[in-house]
Amino acid sequence: MNSTNKAAKKKKFDKTAFAFIAPAFLLFTLFIIVPTVSSVYYSFTSWDGISPNVKFIGLANYKEIFTSDRFGNAMKNTIILTVFISIFENSIALALALIVDNVRWGKNFFRSAFYIPVLISGIVSGFIWKIMYNYNFGTFNAVLDNLGLEAWKQDWLGNSALTLIMIGVVLIWKGAGYYMIIYLASLQSVSQDLIEAAQIDGASPWQRFKSITVPLISGAFTINFTLSLINGLKVFDQINVMTDGGPGFTSETLVYLLYKVGFNEGRQGFGTAVGIMLLFIIIVLNTIQQKFLRSREVQM
Amino acid sequence: MKKKVLAVLLTSAMIVATLSGCGGKEESAPADSGTETDTSQESQADDAQAESTQGETEAAAEDAGGIVSAPTELTFIFADGDEGAKSSMNEIVNRFNEAYPDITVTIEPGNGGAYSEFIKTKDSVGEFPDVMEMRDTAMYVRAGKLEPLSDEIVSLFRTTTAFDGKVYTVPLGGENTNGIIYNKTYFDENGWTEPATYDEFIALCQAIADKGDMAPLVVGGQDIWHMGFWFHKAYNDQVLSKDADFIKHCYEGTKDFSDETFKATFEELQTIMQYAQEGWVSTPDAQITTFLVNDMAAMMYSGTHMFSQISQADPEFEMGWFAIPSPDGKTRLVGGGGIGGLAISAEVAKDPDKKAAAEAFIKFFYEPENYKVYCETLSAIPSTVETPDLDVMDVFQEVIDANAAADDLAPMWNGRVGENELPPDFRNFTYKTLIEVLQGTRDIDSACDELNKTWQVSMQSFNPITGVGIE
Numbered sequence: 020m021n022s023t024n025k026a027a028k029k030k031k032f033d034k035t036a037f038a039f040i041a042p043a044f045l046l047f048t049l050f051i052i053v054p055t056v057s058s059v060y061y062s063f064t065s066w067d068g069i070s071p072n073v074k075f076i077g078l079a080n081y082k083e084i085f086t087s088d089r090f091g092n093a094m095k096n097t098i099i100l101t102v103f104i105s106i107f108e109n110s111i112a113l114a115l116a117l118i119v120d121n122v123r124w125g126k127n128f129f130r131s132a133f134y135i136p137v138l139i140s141g142i143v144s145g146f147i148w149k150i151m152y153n154y155n156f157g158t159f160n161a162v163l164d165n166l167g168l169e170a171w172k173q174d175w176l177g178n179s180a181l182t183l184i185m186i187g188v189v190l191i192w193k194g195a196g197y198y199m200i201i202y203l204a205s206l207q208s209v210s211q212d213l214i215e216a217a218q219i220d221g222a223s224p225w226q227r228f229k230s231i232t233v234p235l236i237s238g239a240f241t242i243n244f245t246l247s248l249i250n251g252l253k254v255f256d257q258i259n260v261m262t263d264g265g266p267g268f269t270s271e272t273l274v275y276l277l278y279k280v281g282f283n284e285g286r287q288g289f290g291t292a293v294g295i296m297l298l299f300i301i302i303v304l305n306t307i308q309q310k311f312l313r314s315r316e317v318q319m
Numbered sequence: 320m321k322k323k324v325l326a327v328l329l330t331s332a333m334i335v336a337t338l339s340g341c342g343g344k345e346e347s348a349p350a351d352s353g354t355e356t357d358t359s360q361e362s363q364a365d366d367a368q369a370e371s372t373q374g375e376t377e378a379a380a381e382d383a384g385g386i387v388s389a390p391t392e393l394t395f396i397f398a399d400g401d402e403g404a405k406s407s408m409n410e411i412v413n414r415f416n417e418a419y420p421d422i423t424v425t426i427e428p429g430n431g432g433a434y435s436e437f438i439k440t441k442d443s444v445g446e447f448p449d450v451m452e453m454r455d456t457a458m459y460v461r462a463g464k465l466e467p468l469s470d471e472i473v474s475l476f477r478t479t480t481a482f483d484g485k486v487y488t489v490p491l492g493g494e495n496t497n498g499i500i501y502n503k504t505y506f507d508e509n510g511w512t513e514p515a516t517y518d519e520f521i522a523l524c525q526a527i528a529d530k531g532d533m534a535p536l537v538v539g540g541q542d543i544w545h546m547g548f549w550f551h552k553a554y555n556d557q558v559l560s561k562d563a564d565f566i567k568h569c570y571e572g573t574k575d576f577s578d579e580t581f582k583a584t585f586e587e588l589q590t591i592m593q594y595a596q597e598g599w600v601s602t603p604d605a606q607i608t609t610f611l612v613n614d615m616a617a618m619m620y621s622g623t624h625m626f627s628q629i630s631q632a633d634p635e636f637e638m639g640w641f642a643i644p645s646p647d648g649k650t651r652l653v654g655g656g657g658i659g660g661l662a663i664s665a666e667v668a669k670d671p672d673k674k675a676a677a678e679a680f681i682k683f684f685y686e687p688e689n690y691k692v693y694c695e696t697l698s699a700i701p702s703t704v705e706t707p708d709l710d711v712m713d714v715f716q717e718v719i720d721a722n723a724a725a726d727d728l729a730p731m732w733n734g735r736v737g738e739n740e741l742p743p744d745f746r747n748f749t750y751k752t753l754i755e756v757l758q759g760t761r762d763i764d765s766a767c768d769e770l771n772k773t774w775q776v777s778m779q780s781f782n783p784i785t786g787v788g789i790e
Contacts, residue, residue, distance in 0.1 A: 065780045065788070067458060067462075067743065068439060068443070069439060069442060069458060069459065069462045069464070070458075070461060070462040070463075071462065071463070076780075079779065083776055087776065088769065088772070089748075089773075152601070153598075153601070153602075154597060154598025154601055154602070155596070155597075155598055155602070155610075155615070156606075156609075174597070174598040174600060174601050175601070176541075176600075176601040177540070177541075177598055177599070177600030177601030177602075178600075179755075179758055179760050262541075262601075263541070263542075263543070264751075265541065265543065265600070265751060265754060266540070266541075266600045266601070266754050266755075266758060267751045267752065267754040267755035267758065267760065267761075268751055268755070269760075279747070280744060282436050282439065283435070283436065283747065284743050284744030284747060285455070285458055285743035285744070286743065286744055286780070
């Protein structure tokens, strides 16, 4: 019996499958797993990123993280940006998906039009919006000028109260189309029989949407909120291009702080510790979010 | 069966494509071809210079045989964000390669916008250049990445910066002297003259603001290094004028950033910055020329590198230049040899041929006929003992004269070494805090407290007095 089991196990080892998996596994291990594990070690050092001497400093980097105003400010900015884009990106994406799902003509046109911003790189979209936001030469202030609304003109990226929102707007513009596709796929899988039955029973459009559509697309909510949470926590491109974390520290997020201290200010050890903290934050928030959203999903 | 074959072929193609992305050292092009064409056209246009270069090339070629024992290749990287830097460096490298047939210097694109990060990335992937423009000198010297330069090379310069008695970089030019570049036509039309005192400067700004047709000053506040120009001016006026070793004293704990002189730095900048254009916080440095040549601002505060940019943007623009006097009446300028410049890697020095070739290249670069190309193109103040005969704009000559007459000529506050060297992250932190103060989101006392806190943290990993972080 024992030998039969062993033979069965041996038989299960599929060389062809292994050959297909091995290259990806090796590359993933080499470029993702090894750097991730080694970064844990570097987070306990004062390494500057260049010197061959790597000095172990124990928990000093983590102590600085918990006492530094700069980390606290980056954490606050990250949370504001993530909450802002998670809510608005998903609301707008759902609205767009409902529009595309219900229009009688031009369905493909609208789907493509709303998706186009997703195809533009973060750097390029950052540059485009930065030009539009420009105080003296930008589109927004020019439009306000032409409408006689000079008083409404703003230094969109220079005003500390507006900077994060303006960056959030760009992220929403760029990301909503992607989430729309996921909502749309989910909407199209909702059985028309249920909708029609509710209609016959006298349910209003809002009641049908709230009581039938929303529960049935809750899987899409879970996916989209998870993705927008992760994307919000690791946003980099647009901040790099549009504000460089400024004015002052107004738009410095955790990822941007990691980059600035690690690569710009010669504190790779501290930057890596910030990265490790970010990893834990993502794991914790994602776990909470998954628990909450999964409990609301409806299985058909 | 067909499907299997197709699947195998597609998978192989994917693997090859993936692995090709992880390829080794990229093949480096000699010099970017567009620039090569530009420089050759420039050379043709200047017959006299071409003849002189030809003579020098022939003379150098006669000596070339003795420098290396076998054909030698060198990689060279510089901050090529500026078109002038790109064209002049290409020109000099082309001349060198012609003069020394056994040595080939290859320029690798240097990603000028984020040059410091670029060099770090090159180092981390094992492609640290043989010869380079070095900016973060102290950090690389401590990491053992740079080779001390020979006395013969060092003696070519008026001033150099030494680390423990050894010189690792030679300045590409005198430190970039900042001053006010202004619209001369506009000044003449309104009967305004260059201010002789700090108070006159503020009065001039007020007069322009009162006239109301353009902003008195254009400031590229989005680039924090541009804010560094302004910060250094006020810091020099208020802090360094009273204590040249302020940073050293902060390391020792006898002073801190709540010092009245440091607070006065913020106050001076608050006074000046009220005359900046609207939207200055989000204006990049690259845009300030547009403001000046389009009559949107009367003055800018920047370095001599702006002269050529302004001339290119509007050849008809008539510009003037003056240094802003300090409140105590003295003229303090950024100038002299700085910490950055050309350097040779420690790795290349292990190969005698490469070391000899690298030293020959540096010496060739600073020969007056070649160095002239760099200085004229970038409006750089020559740093060599034997200075080239420059054909420069009047306004640039004014800067050279001002350097000679200045009461104080020193590098930027963040360009100092030894006991006054800043911790690596402190400069940017200061500039960002300054922007918060100027925007009114933080008051001066709170800014000073934040700087003190950050200073304490920075000192734990870097303190030249105790030796922490520099051993």
